[in-house]
Amino acid sequence: MKLFLPPVKRYDELLIEGLGIEVSGPRWDAISVTGTKCWLMCRHCSAILLEYMRSVTSISQLRKWIASEGLPRCVLVSGGCNSLGYVPLDSASNILRVLRELGVSLYVHTGIVSPSIARLARALGFRALMFDVFSSRCGSFVRNLRFYSEAAMLRALELCERQNLPCVPHIVVGELCGEASDEMDLIDLLASYRVPQVNIVVFTPLPGSFFEWCSPPSHSYVSRVLKIARDRLSSTRLVLGCMKPQWGRYRGLELEAADLGFDAIAAPSLETIEVLARRGEARVFRGCCSSLVGEAYA
Numbered sequence: 001m002k003l004f005l006p007p008v009k010r011y012d013e014l015l016i017e018g019l020g021i022e023v024s025g026p027r028w029d030a031i032s033v034t035g036t037k038c039w040l041m042c043r044h045c046s047a048i049l050l051e052y053m054r055s056v057t058s059i060s061q062l063r064k065w066i067a068s069e070g071l072p073r074c075v076l077v078s079g080g081c082n083s084l085g086y087v088p089l090d091s092a093s094n095i096l097r098v099l100r101e102l103g104v105s106l107y108v109h110t111g112i113v114s115p116s117i118a119r120l121a122r123a124l125g126f127r128a129l130m131f132d133v134f135s136s137r138c139g140s141f142v143r144n145l146r147f148y149s150e151a152a153m154l155r156a157l158e159l160c161e162r163q164n165l166p167c168v169p170h171i172v173v174g175e176l177c178g179e180a181s182d183e184m185d186l187i188d189l190l191a192s193y194r195v196p197q198v199n200i201v202v203f204t205p206l207p208g209s210f211f212e213w214c215s216p217p218s219h220s221y222v223s224r225v226l227k228i229a230r231d232r233l234s235s236t237r238l239v240l241g242c243m244k245p246q247w248g249r250y251r252g253l254e255l256e257a258a259d260l261g262f263d264a265i266a267a268p269s270l271e272t273i274e275v276l277a278r279r280g281e282a283r284v285f286r287g288c289c290s291s292l293v294g295e296a297y298a
Contacts, residue, residue: 001281002264004289006030006242007076008052009267016270016284019277025286026073031056031065033092038080042143043210044175044203047080062095071102074127076288078109085145085152086111086131089120100124107288113156113167121165128290129160129167130199133190134175135182142175157193167195168290170241173225174203174217183225191232196293199266200229201241202253219249223256230260239289242267264289 005011007028016023035055038047053076056062077096079087087110089096096106107128110117121129139148160167171186190198202222205212216222230238240257244250246269254265254272258281265272266289276282285291 001258003268003284004266021277021284023284028074028287029072030076032079034079040081040144046209048206048209074105076107081111107290128293133169133186161194166293168197170199177214178217187229187232197237199239199241202244204245216245237263239264
């Protein structure tokens, strides 16, 4: 089982290696090309997640970062979404171009993939394009997209398939304030497209967000979604992603995913790492789990 330590979460690698597990892979970092600014302010995030990333909104900030920290081999690129539901990457194309010229691999949270993002992805060779898939109801109520329809998501998926872009759609289980919504329909939708990987994440209330007082979806419902996703996406690489509750009755979710035959787990708990290490099943890598698409982790 491949376990990924994402650059937005700190791990004590010495503690992991003390379990007899080697932590492999190059150095990563995570940047937001809009700083902490987000035009949408989705209710489940409210731009809180951007605070965990390094703010790189100009070439001068890029130079200062590289001078002080050195150059990572891979970068997770993110940012706040505009009113159309995608990260304004065109405005940051000079930053991304410099990183590529320096040999850095880019794994990008794009938001809804537009034609301009597709052009930039081809020009700069994005290793992975990551975006959430969601229903019209969640688009309007959770993500504040006033004129969103699922047709926009279908166009994005068709664009990625037609141009053979390495897209990694994410399904957020329970994003409607922890309620079950359209997860099963989204699984069926993705099963009808040729995507190299699907990530399942679980709504987890973030302190300071609009939904901070909501509860995660029930453990039984999440378990059901994981099982159905594995059954219906049988030929697709499937990953339990970074966002998920890891306390109380949810502590076993990661092991459930492993037992169901998921291909990887992102941001695993130390307890999960230890259990899988005892089974002889743990392989731990630095970086974003979407590097399964862009890098050959044999």
